[in-house]
Amino acid sequence: MKDYLVKALAFNGEVRAYSVRTTNTVSEAQKRHDTWRTASAALGRSLTAGTMMGAMLKGEQKLTIKVEGNGPIGPILVDAHANGDVRGYVTNPHVDFEGTEQGKLRVYQAVGTEGFVTVIKDIGMREPFIGQSPIVSGELGEDFTYYFAVSEQTPSSVGVGVLVNGDDSVLAAGGFILQIMPGAQEETISFIEERLQQIPPVSQLIEQGLSPEELLYEVLGKDKVKVLETMDVQFNCTCSRERIESVLISLGKAELEQIRAEEEETEVHCHFCNERHKFAKEDITSLIENL
Numbered sequence: 001m002k003d004y005l006v007k008a009l010a011f012n013g014e015v016r017a018y019s020v021r022t023t024n025t026v027s028e029a030q031k032r033h034d035t036w037r038t039a040s041a042a043l044g045r046s047l048t049a050g051t052m053m054g055a056m057l058k059g060e061q062k063l064t065i066k067v068e069g070n071g072p073i074g075p076i077l078v079d080a081h082a083n084g085d086v087r088g089y090v091t092n093p094h095v096d097f098e099g100t101e102q103g104k105l106r107v108y109q110a111v112g113t114e115g116f117v118t119v120i121k122d123i124g125m126r127e128p129f130i131g132q133s134p135i136v137s138g139e140l141g142e143d144f145t146y147y148f149a150v151s152e153q154t155p156s157s158v159g160v161g162v163l164v165n166g167d168d169s170v171l172a173a174g175g176f177i178l179q180i181m182p183g184a185q186e187e188t189i190s191f192i193e194e195r196l197q198q199i200p201p202v203s204q205l206i207e208q209g210l211s212p213e214e215l216l217y218e219v220l221g222k223d224k225v226k227v228l229e230t231m232d233v234q235f236n237c238t239c240s241r242e243r244i245e246s247v248l249i250s251l252g253k254a255e256l257e258q259i260r261a262e263e264e265e266t267e268v269h270c271h272f273c274n275e276r277h278k279f280a281k282e283d284i285t286s287l288i289e290n291l
Contacts, residue, residue, distance in 0.1 A: 003023060084234060213225075
């Protein structure tokens with residue numbers, strides 16, 4: 001099944017909702033970065049949240065999320081675009097902890113319970129929008145929920161989940177974001193709060209085969225949801241050999257000549273997709289000649 005995202009309204013516009021399946025997206029990230037189980041869950045939850053937050057943007061707009069806790073996984077970085085493209089990595093992919101008796105991964109042990117969630121939005125203005133909030137649990141869903149409340153003053157509920165197999169492969173991933181609009185009735189808010197207490201974990205619902213639409217129906221009720229738009233989402237890195245050549249050229253002739261003199265081969269590593277681009281001396285010479 002392909003990954004895709006749903007944008008919707010519910011309760012006659014009182015609630016704005018996003019829902020997404022990211023199983024393939026998170027699986028691609030896991031394979032590229034060789035993340036272990038708990039690291040896969042942390043990265044997958046962040047990618048899932050980032051995908052939905054990116055879908056709140058328009059056109060060429062994009063955002064970067066940095067989750068920097070005091071846990072062994074180190075900083076998590078995610079780039080997301082309005083078109084459904086997302087990429088990301090964890091600083092230390094080989095982190096894993098024993099799960100609970102119910103099989104739930106202890107993501108907070110990897111992320112840490114102290115630190116910050118920072119979101120940088122490039123919306124085409126002279127200066128980017130930067131929002132930041134403290135980590136409140138390290139489980140990430142609660143941390144993004146708190147981010148929306150503190151930095152964007154939008155009452156929200158963020159549910160993100162990743163199921164990981166014993167061999168570290170990703171079985172299911174996805175999530176939802178519900179946002180209460182100004183003027184929403186207390187009855188609506190109370191209903192949603194009760195439903196969120198009753199439903200199974202997001203990853204279990206996706207494992208059961210629920211689509212993004214059905215995930216919203218499960219939480220909000222099918223008769224309450226109006227789907228506005230669907231869009232494909234995917235792991236897609238913007239790095240390319242041509243882009244890296246442009247970066248190398250920007251270093252200038254003197255620095256490129258120094259690189260050519262000191263290195264038999266120059267390797268540029270993209271942290272987001274883990275691709276390594278190699279440039280031989282002849283390649284560097286060609287870049288110098290084009291300056």
